Amino acid sequence: MAKSSENNRLMRDTHPLKVMRFCPKCGSSDFKVAGERSLKCKTCGFHYFANSSAAVAALVVNDEGKLMLTKRGIDPGYGKLDLPGGFVDPGETVENALKRELYEELGLKVQSFHYLGSAPNEYIFSDFSVFTIDLAFKVIPETTQGLRAMDDILDYKFYSEQEIDYNDIPAPSIKHFVQQYFQNERN
Ligand SMILES: [Zn+2]
DSSP: OHHHHHHHHHSOTTSHHHHOOSOTTTOOSOEEEOSSSEEEETTTOOEEEOOOEEEEEEEEBOTTSOEEEEEEOSSSSTTSEEOSEEEOOTTOOHHHHHHHHHHHHHOOOEEEEEEEEEEEEEEEETTEEEEEEEEEEEEEESOSTTOOOOTTEEEEEEEOGGGOOGGGOOOHHHHHHHHHHHHHHHO
């Protein structure tokens, strides 16, 4: 019990367990917190879990060793820096999500990629926390020529580490991937 109340204090007001007040299945208000990350309806028995959603982030490097960052065209963090990527669709593989997002956002075609690591994030959209597990990949593109910003990004640019202001990267997971990338490059 002590751990549970501790977690409740640390929860943001946008946490699903604080936001969802009615059962999304039957509409009952008898929809109560059950354990650390779920809500259960006492009327119809519907049990909702606040799990993590998978998302991908791509580290694309050009011939000069500079890293691509995009400028976000949607909230949260409109106009701020990000890595290309996004949510994995239901039923989709992570590999496909990586290729799809890069093509949708930039027209970029992937030649090869490898997995770097993961970092969790709390993505607040419409005053509701979506917990993500962001999976980072180093991506070798077919070409970095002729790319264009589309979909939910405003622009993109290749940066050396000196050109990056880490305060302009709002997502802690993305900041972590970028910092780690340049740290590994130095070693
Ligand atoms: Zn219900």
